[in-house]
Amino acid sequence: MNTYVRKLFHRRKFFVKLLTYSLLIAIIPNMVTSILAYVNVTKVFRQEASTKNQVLLTQMKSAMEILVQQIQENNKQVIYNTSFRNFENFPNGYYYENLSGNLKTEDLPTNYWYLRNKDEAVNSINLFKLSSSYVDTVYYYDRDKSIVLTFGGETLLKQYDYGSFYDKDWFDSLDRFDERGMVFLDTRPAMQANQSLKNVITLIIRSSVSNAFIINLDVDKLEDKIVSKLSDQDNLLIVSRERGLIFKSHGEKTTDELLELIKDDTRVFQDTNNTVIQKNMLITSTFSPELGWSFVNYTSMDSLEQGLNYLKQQILMSSLFLIFATILIAFLSSKKLYRPLQQVMDTMRVQKQKADGSSKPELKDEFQDIADFVRLTVYEKERIIDRLQESLPYYREKFILSLLKPSTRTEEEINAKLDYLGIEFELGPVICFVVSMDNYTILLEAEDPKIIDLYRIKVIHLLQQCNYDGEQVLITEVEDDKLAIVMTMGNLSLDNVFLIAEGMMQQLQESMGDGFTVGIGSPCSDMSTLPGSYHGALESLQFRFLYGGNQVIFIGDVSLISSGDQDWFKQLSEAYVSNIKLGKSEDAKQTLDAIVENIKEKRIHYNEARSFFAQLLQGLQYGISAIGGKTDTLFGLDPYQKLANKQRIEDITDWFEELTDRVIVSVSEEFNAKGTNHITKILDIIDADLSQDLSLNAVASRLSLNPSYVSRLFKQFVGKTFVEFVTSRRIEQGKLLLETTDMKVGDVATSVGYQNSYYFIKLFKEATGMTPGEYRKQHVRE
Numbered sequence: 001m002n003t004y005v006r007k008l009f010h011r012r013k014f015f016v017k018l019l020t021y022s023l024l025i026a027i028i029p030n031m032v033t034s035i036l037a038y039v040n041v042t043k044v045f046r047q048e049a050s051t052k053n054q055v056l057l058t059q060m061k062s063a064m065e066i067l068v069q070q071i072q073e074n075n076k077q078v079i080y081n082t083s084f085r086n087f088e089n090f091p092n093g094y095y096y097e098n099l100s101g102n103l104k105t106e107d108l109p110t111n112y113w114y115l116r117n118k119d120e121a122v123n124s125i126n127l128f129k130l131s132s133s134y135v136d137t138v139y140y141y142d143r144d145k146s147i148v149l150t151f152g153g154e155t156l157l158k159q160y161d162y163g164s165f166y167d168k169d170w171f172d173s174l175d176r177f178d179e180r181g182m183v184f185l186d187t188r189p190a191m192q193a194n195q196s197l198k199n200v201i202t203l204i205i206r207s208s209v210s211n212a213f214i215i216n217l218d219v220d221k222l223e224d225k226i227v228s229k230l231s232d233q234d235n236l237l238i239v240s241r242e243r244g245l246i247f248k249s250h251g252e253k254t255t256d257e258l259l260e261l262i263k264d265d266t267r268v269f270q271d272t273n274n275t276v277i278q279k280n281m282l283i284t285s286t287f288s289p290e291l292g293w294s295f296v297n298y299t300s301m302d303s304l305e306q307g308l309n310y311l312k313q314q315i316l317m318s319s320l321f322l323i324f325a326t327i328l329i330a331f332l333s334s335k336k337l338y339r340p341l342q343q344v345m346d347t348m349r350v351q352k353q354k355a356d357g358s359s360k361p362e363l364k365d366e367f368q369d370i371a372d373f374v375r376l377t378v379y380e381k382e383r384i385i386d387r388l389q390e391s392l393p394y395y396r397e398k399f400i401l402s403l404l405k406p407s408t409r410t411e412e413e414i415n416a417k418l419d420y421l422g423i424e425f426e427l428g429p430v431i432c433f434v435v436s437m438d439n440y441t442i443l444l445e446a447e448d449p450k451i452i453d454l455y456r457i458k459v460i461h462l463l464q465q466c467n468y469d470g471e472q473v474l475i476t477e478v479e480d481d482k483l484a485i486v487m488t489m490g491n492l493s494l495d496n497v498f499l500i501a502e503g504m505m506q507q508l509q510e511s512m513g514d515g516f517t518v519g520i521g522s523p524c525s526d527m528s529t530l531p532g533s534y535h536g537a538l539e540s541l542q543f544r545f546l547y548g549g550n551q552v553i554f555i556g557d558v559s560l561i562s563s564g565d566q567d568w569f570k571q572l573s574e575a576y577v578s579n580i581k582l583g584k585s586e587d588a589k590q591t592l593d594a595i596v597e598n599i600k601e602k603r604i605h606y607n608e609a610r611s612f613f614a615q616l617l618q619g620l621q622y623g624i625s626a627i628g629g630k631t632d633t634l635f636g637l638d639p640y641q642k643l644a645n646k647q648r649i650e651d652i653t654d655w656f657e658e659l660t661d662r663v664i665v666s667v668s669e670e671f672n673a674k675g676t677n678h679i680t681k682i683l684d685i686i687d688a689d690l691s692q693d694l695s696l697n698a699v700a701s702r703l704s705l706n707p708s709y710v711s712r713l714f715k716q717f718v719g720k721t722f723v724e725f726v727t728s729r730r731i732e733q734g735k736l737l738l739e740t741t742d743m744k745v746g747d748v749a750t751s752v753g754y755q756n757s758y759y760f761i762k763l764f765k766e767a768t769g770m771t772p773g774e775y776r777k778q779h780v781r782e
Helices: 002-011 013-079 082-088 093-097 105-130 219-225 255-262 301-336 341-356 366-403 411-421 440-444 449-465 494-512 527-541 567-581 585-601 606-626 631-635 639-644 649-674 677-688 696-702 707-718 722-740 745-751 757-768 772-781
Strands: 135-142 147-152 157-161 182-184 188-191 197-206 212-218 234-240 245-248 273-278 281-288 293-300 430-437 473-479 482-488 516-520 552-554
Touching: 013 082, 013 105, 013 197, 013 212, 013 273, 013 281, 013 293, 013 301, 082 105, 093 105, 105 135, 105 147, 135 197, 197 219, 212 219, 219 245, 366 411, 366 473, 366 482, 430 449, 430 494, 430 527, 440 449, 449 473, 449 482, 449 494, 482 494, 482 527, 494 516, 494 552, 516 527, 527 552, 567 585, 567 606, 567 649, 567 707, 585 606, 585 649, 606 631, 606 639, 606 649, 631 649, 639 649, 677 696, 677 707, 677 722, 696 707, 696 722, 707 722, 722 745, 722 757, 722 772, 745 757, 745 772, 757 772
Parallel strands: 516 552
Antiparallel strands: 135 147, 135 212, 147 157, 182 197, 188 197, 197 212, 234 245, 234 293, 273 281, 281 293, 430 482, 430 516, 473 482
8 A cells, every 4th residue: 555655656747746846825814814803803802802991991081070079069069158167167166065954045146147157058058968879878077066967878977976986987087188188998888777787988178277067978879870781791999099999899700800810900000091911811001190090990801701712713713714725726737737627537536436435516617706706895885885975074073173173293294184085174273163052952853863964064065055254164063952163364354354254154053043052162273272162162152041042152252251350249149138028029030130131231250150149049049038938939849950941041030030939929928918917017117217217126116016026027027137128228228319419428317217327427327338439420420
């Protein structure tokens, strides 16, 4: 047998060599290609997994940063709340906090104000606790008073002496505040009032040198709402810069095992994004300088590459098939040198028949297959080119959008991209417009996507047809209801830009009707500062709240708006609440109109204007509550959300007027039910006898009432003492006489009930900050 084989190879030595060389030349590239394909696919798969984890971590980090920022901002509102500051800094607070039994008469007034300030502070802290569903409990620790107020949990609100408080793990961290006046603690099992333990992340915010808020975030809720986006195979750690554990998801690895992998890698606690592979683990991390935390995700490479198994099998099977096909082709090609192709095919048919006894099988023409493959390749190439041409508008839109975001691209790179996409746009000074389709929410009610798309397409078409004074423009959709226009400026002045914007607005209104607002950003010297112009245009659109729609708003005209002195608001808001409590509907609405006019005249930013209205609503709620009104029934469960949903100042005014009518009706019914029509009679006596010697006893005697009852009734429903109210009415009447008559100051004092003009001048200056003479001069000058 061996001799036969040697003779066979000897007779076909050249054939054997040719076959061997053909096989080597054909098989090696296939093997190398298969190996490279496997390596590249594995690499890409890991990169995609890393990118996915990085996106999830970044979202998680952003969510946590936003959550902490919101908590911090809401806490600042509590800290800067007047009632809270009064409570915290109340003189001899420790003394009044520990009063018990029968109180001394001289302690009663001060103790009343202490308890009132404390009640209002507690309300504001409770609102802060309710502002975030992630906040489990809030402690307020007052070192001077040696008390801890707790909000949340099973007890809702409770006060403890510090010595008897059940959860003190945070106390040692009160001296570790950062420059922002706050400190984070690692995740800890916090003792509850019922002696159970609950995992929380504690944030401590200093309210003063010795006092602080301790805010406990519910770890289970954070995991359910934020961390649950990760797969079950992932292990998540949130680690502080000091390597302390903030949070760990439920995974197979222990905390020590995971920390061991990153403890010496400083990039995890410095770089924004970082990806490494250690001990068969894909470790993806992102660091938050705001929180001082590093968010680290661990993914087992074994579990990660399980998804590659099927792909590996496909590559292996394809490689084996290619190798087998190559061997066959090489063998047949080599045989062709010795025998005609037909003889080879006949031989194969004969062998096939002998092997299975079947009829003559059809053998495929290999060269025809090659020709078909070439034709298919050409067809696929043409189809790819057609798809690229079809996708070109999308890539143009995407590129224009990228110009509106900060980037490090040079002008050469931008020019090259413009040329590649076939966009004609000359780089240089530019400016950005943003057109807002204010009727978009109305279109959404139609529930027909075609109507919305046609509306948007028509607006874009009209903008393309506008006269841009020969300048080049790029138009793109930035939001569902907003379109951005980037225009070259050349030698155009801002006046020309405004004329172009006005023309744009006019063309839209003529074709589409009202419902458009154009925001203009600041001019840019080059494309690198275009994102700033774009954000300026967006910011200017926010002033629709102040100016209304169908306007052209330039960021330069609104960026310097400031509210200035707020004393006017305090006076008007107090008058508004007082008029409602007295049932004076028209006076209340006139005061509301005065507040709106002041906001418009002072050109107050819409965010601050909305804050004013929120304060007005809060004052109204407090005033109605003080006279026993049912605030839940009158205002609803969440009046602040209703206020926040109003987008224009006119809508807010209408809402307050409706609220005014509803509250006054209720207050009037409350007055009649309690017999407080005495207040109306008292006010009538004061108005009629303002120039006379008015006293509480005299008025009470005229109505046959007890002076103490009149005093208490007056304070409850007017909000001031009898003397304070009479003084304020006399000062207001004095202002009117100084403005409208030439009477001497002494005569004015006598007319409003003050026989001693010096005493009148003293009271007038205390109330207005100026003497009657100075007030009259200022009024004449104005």
